[in-house]
Amino acid sequence: MKTLIKLYGAERCHKTHYYKIFLETRNIHYAFLDVVQNEVNAEELRNLYENRKLNFPTISIGDKKLRNPSDKELQKWIDTI
Numbered sequence: 001m002k003t004l005i006k007l008y009g010a011e012r013c014h015k016t017h018y019y020k021i022f023l024e025t026r027n028i029h030y031a032f033l034d035v036v037q038n039e040v041n042a043e044e045l046r047n048l049y050e051n052r053k054l055n056f057p058t059i060s061i062g063d064k065k066l067r068n069p070s071d072k073e074l075q076k077w078i079d080t081i
Helices: 013-024 039-046 073-080
Strands: 003-008 031-034 058-061 062-067
Touching: 003 013, 003 039, 013 073, 031 039, 058 073, 062 073
Parallel strands: 003 031
Antiparallel strands: 003 058, 058 062
């Protein structure tokens, strides 16, 4: 089974757009979860952090979470799946 990559963010966020382009240009399948438009997605993101804040963009890959990763850091995690 392939590991699901989730991108938690908001359409209005320039960093969220950056990561969407990063993943799409590499033909990487991911799920975009808008945390502003959808309260269920917001709650799922809050549950990833002890402080329960909407820390976006956050990318989760399996049980790992990355908050505003560098390209190199993100590519490293993608290469392990």
